[in-house]
Amino acid sequence: MITAGIDMGAQVVKVVVLNDGQVLARSMVSTGFEPLEAAQKALDEAIKNAGISRDDIKSIVATGAGRKAVTFADKALTEVTANAKGTTYLLPSVRTIVDIGAEEARGISCDAEGKVLDFAKNDKCAAGAGAFVESMARALELKVPEMIELSLKSTKEAPINATCAVFAESEVVSLIHAKVEKADIAHAIHDAIASRVSSMVRRIPVEKDVALIGGVANNAAIVDVMKKHLEVDIVVPENPQFVSALGAALSAAS
């Protein structure tokens, strides 16, 4: 059976098309200001990539912050459930999932079947999410990949105490004026995010294996500091930003 999962993220819409558990196609478009249109566009793109027609898709499940905007979906599912389904499908040994998206981060504790046992989310704050990374890269006048690369070369600790994206920017500016190396500032930024996310994740039981998913999981510098803060090894599935859409597509199949 062919199904589709649509993850309506705050910044990007991701679509996964599945055929009996095998990924046929993925697509990703900017969410913009017209989420329904963006969802339709992302689905059309995925259908084209899969070489199928719209009628071939038997069920569509939407997830993500804007899931209720996808009026053509058959069902809506929260990101927490979709994350757990998608992650345990790809990595069955995972019991703790850390998802860092553009504007939200969450920690999820689940069992072997992908059933959610507990979860924690950040509240009304961008300081522990992907948008913060982008904002800080702008403050450093770097592109995000450049900032990641520099961060991994850091040799010194630089303090950023702020748990607020706005104040952190002001601290970054102060560090620039203090002639601190950009590599160390970049590392400090990633460290601050990891510190904030880890303290939230610790509200739930952190059991091995631990997976990091969401768009920010593509950031090697974050993965590095998250390991230190959570004091565990962290696995990152392939295409971590599509895990939630995958979970939705799997749910559509069941």
Place this chain on the structure above:
Amino acid sequence: MTTHVKYKTKPLDCWQWGKELRLEAYQDLVAGYEQGKLMVLGCAASPYGMLAGLGDFVFLAGEPYGASIAADPPFSIPCMEAYEAKGYSRDMCGYMRNFLGSMYLDKYYFTGGPFPKFDFAWSVRHCPAGHPKWHQIVSEYQGIPMNYIDDETMLSADGDPQHRLDYVAGQYLDSIEWMEKVTGRTFDDEKAIEAMRNYFRNEALWGEICLINGAVPAPLDIKSMFALMPISMLRRHEKVATQFLETLRDEMKDRIANQIAAVPTERYRMTMLTPPPWSFLKIFRYLENFGVVFIGTYVYLINSGEVKFLLDEGKAVPATVPEKRPGWPQIKNREDLCRTVARWRAEHPFQSHLDTRKKEYVILFRHWKGDAYLLLLNRGCVPMTTNMYDFQRDLQGHGIPVAMFEGNFADCRDIDETGVLDRLEAFLEGQGIHKLPGL
């Protein structure tokens, strides 16, 4: 309607009477002031029936007044802003912020007219975060006298309890003389004793009503309980409240016998520890779409209500009134009244130690046949948020699923409504509870 209906339902027969009694209570807060009755400011948990000894009075309890405003954001937000303009911070008691803002704006919520001038403030300490300080601000702003009972000492486990009882009862006696002095009225002991007997009886009745709601299906949901609670909270000292609460209790028993539910789709039972965000009561209606019914909240079982927790047996049972408790004296005079009130307050579950309270939460959850607790990290109330993560861990340790969200019971600006609903939906999905198709 959908095929998900499991139980029959119907409105409460006593609903209209309840609404009328509630309206009378609110009207008294308006008319009493305009009619020149004694206006007294205090805390909702105070034994305000004692004030009947001074004759006709209107007791404006600060917390329900703050909560009433909170439920009406267009009125509440200007109050909050007026309060903040005076230089106070946003992290103080949310009820107080609405109350003081209303006072600074000189707008009385129940009339839209000027804020009432109190004759005096009289209360018990009640809240460790400072309700007496709140009322001190009012006292200084309006230039009114204020008298507070320091009964914190009753909570101490050290020393001779008899001495502590003497100390607190002595304060009640002194405060009666003080009230006579500041009002120029003579305190009628008989009237005060009668009103406090009603008060004790009505607290026990409300507690019993809350416990009865443990039946499956629940005969009342939390929204109805909140709607009827003003009778037990604001009219605790009146005979008519007893008549109503007895009628309500009997009707609930009848509903239980006939399997009449508050929520006909009931399939998942949730309970709370604290008040809800009053501007966000639609949360309960929304979750009915998932078949969720809220049975009650601990805080209103023991605040405007009273039950007895039998910790060793793991049971919660209706409270008996003080005069029927073994070893408690009959109330024959002012001294008996003051000692009874002091002892009753000290032994009330409202004063439970945190470790005892944890046990009570579990007992109540089992009694209510709950499926999950919903906890609020309340930015508007420090005492009701302190230890919340500890409570969460303890409840989870007892195998009780817990959902938690952040908000404010009195400041609508502190609630991310979409985020909260999303969080609760995710929690329910984890419990295998999905939105009922067609709802």
